Amino acid sequence: MQDISTLIAKPLCHARIDTSALRHNYALLKQAADGKKLMLMVKANAYGHGLLNVANTLSPEMDQQDAFGVARMFEAVQLREAGIQSRVVVLSGAMSFNDWQLAQQLNIDLAIHNSEQLQSLQDFCSGLRDGEQCHFGVWLKVDTGMHRLGFLLKQVPKVIKVFESLEKHLEKPLVVMSHFANADDINDPFNSAQEKVFLSVKTAFENSQISSIEFSLPNSGALLSRSNNESTWMRPGIALYGISPFQDASVNSSHLKQVMSLETQLISIKHLEKGEGVGYGQNWHADKPTRIGIAAIGYGDGYPRELPNGTTVCVDGLACKLVGTVSMDLIAIDLSGAETAEIGTRVQVWGDELPVTTIASAANTIAYTLVCGITQRVAVDLV
Numbered sequence: 186m187q188d189i190s191t192l193i194a195k196p197l198c199h200a201r202i203d204t205s206a207l208r209h210n211y212a213l214l215k216q217a218a219d220g221k222k223l224m225l226m227v228k229a230n231a232y233g234h235g236l237l238n239v240a241n242t243l244s245p246e247m248d249q250q251d252a253f254g255v256a257r258m259f260e261a262v263q264l265r266e267a268g269i270q271s272r273v274v275v276l277s278g279a280m281s282f283n284d285w286q287l288a289q290q291l292n293i294d295l296a297i298h299n300s301e302q303l304q305s306l307q308d309f310c311s312g313l314r315d316g317e318q319c320h321f322g323v324w325l326k327v328d329t330g331m332h333r334l335g336f337l338l339k340q341v342p343k344v345i346k347v348f349e350s351l352e353k354h355l356e357k358p359l360v361v362m363s364h365f366a367n368a369d370d371i372n373d374p375f376n377s378a379q380e381k382v383f384l385s386v387k388t389a390f391e392n393s394q395i396s397s398i399e400f401s402l403p404n405s406g407a408l409l410s411r412s413n414n415e416s417t418w419m420r421p422g423i424a425l426y427g428i429s430p431f432q433d434a435s436v437n438s439s440h441l442k443q444v445m446s447l448e449t450q451l452i453s454i455k456h457l458e459k460g461e462g463v464g465y466g467q468n469w470h471a472d473k474p475t476r477i478g479i480a481a482i483g484y485g486d487g488y489p490r491e492l493p494n495g496t497t498v499c500v501d502g503l504a505c506k507l508v509g510t511v512s513m514d515l516i517a518i519d520l521s522g523a524e525t526a527e528i529g530t531r532v533q534v535w536g537d538e539l540p541v542t543t544i545a546s547a548a549n550t551i552a553y554t555l556v557c558g559i560t561q562r563v564a565v566d567l568v
């Protein structure tokens with residue numbers, strides 16, 4: 186009997202992760218940040234690129250001052266369990282007292298965005314032994330207008346009082362941060378409005394008794410389009426993965442290199458006569474005899490069902506058109522632009538041949554949801 190491990194079928198769908206593009210984007214962002222510190226956002230499985238793939242690629246060469254940013258405690262623990270020693274920040278903060286203990290043991294920074302968390306930090310600090318300090322960093326979130334997480338400007342004086350008494354317990358400078366709601370639109374006046382509120386918060390902290398404070402406002406969009414003089418830290422996510430953070434495709438971000446290419450192959454070729462349709466709902470019909478390629482990818486892999494007829498698909502590097510409804514496992518492609526394509530031919534649905542932002546706008550969504558949405562059935566390969 187043949188060893189079963191040699192018989193195991195390989196996945197058809199691959200997300201190719203270009204590690205040199207990732208390093209290129211990091212270097213570029215570091216340069217754009219003008220020497221400021223970066224919190225590299227690796228939440229949500231590094232925007233679908235693989236948390237450990239990304240952390241292991243970047244950590245050997247990243248500036249020791251930089252950090253990784255995640256949304257949940259378990260993502261930070263995963264990084265520590267994998268031996269990543271860089272600074273790690275959990276943006277949702279502690280959800281229980283236990284999380285402070287874990288943060289202390291594993292040296293994981295926590296955000297504080299509500300009064301309950303602030304109280305629980307005070308409780309944690311009051312339980313410290315004489316001379317013992319919090320090894321973790323504290324990132325205080327202020328709400329400058331997004332109204333999602335954080336303390337409002339009017340709550341800041343009270344919060345400052347708490348930190349004036351807590352500072353002796355903190356090993357690292359307190360970081361005061363906020364988040365832009367509309368940085369994807371460089372002309373939106375709300376960006377400046379938020380900056381103005383953040384500057385008032387900054388002044389209040391600078392006039393306090395707290396001696397060691399840092400500030401962090403920009404995400405990718407702001408990092409690439411604004412001066413960000415108020416910040417010590419920048420927090421790029423999407424740009425790290427080589428994807429433009431801007432709604433407007435004409436805003437130049439061509440210097441970024443797309444890191445993920447989602448690829449599959451043709452598994453069947455069909456010949457349709459004029460008037461014949463393809464797929465569920467038969468929403469596309471051939472207007473002439475047409476060679477159709479059936480590729481092994483669908484919404485079960487994270488390729489959106491909403492994509493319309495005519496969406497570009499690259500068949501062996503040649504631009505072709507999606508025809509018919511996207512099914513769970515399959516799509517149909519008009520092979521008129523790729524005469525030599527056959528079963529086994531490579532198909533790219535986004536990546537270095539095809540910007541994911543183009544596909545996202547065709548699906549009436551943003552590129553973030555596409556890269557985050559690839560499913561477990563897709564093999565993630567580092568190249």
Ligand SMILES: Cc1ncc(COP(=O)(O)O)c(C=O)c1O
Pocket residue numbers: 226276364403404405406420421422423424430
């Ligand atoms: C608090 C915070 N900072 C930074 C980022 C990174 O944003 P972007 O991916 O647009 O750079 C995010 C992303 O959602 C975030 O929630």
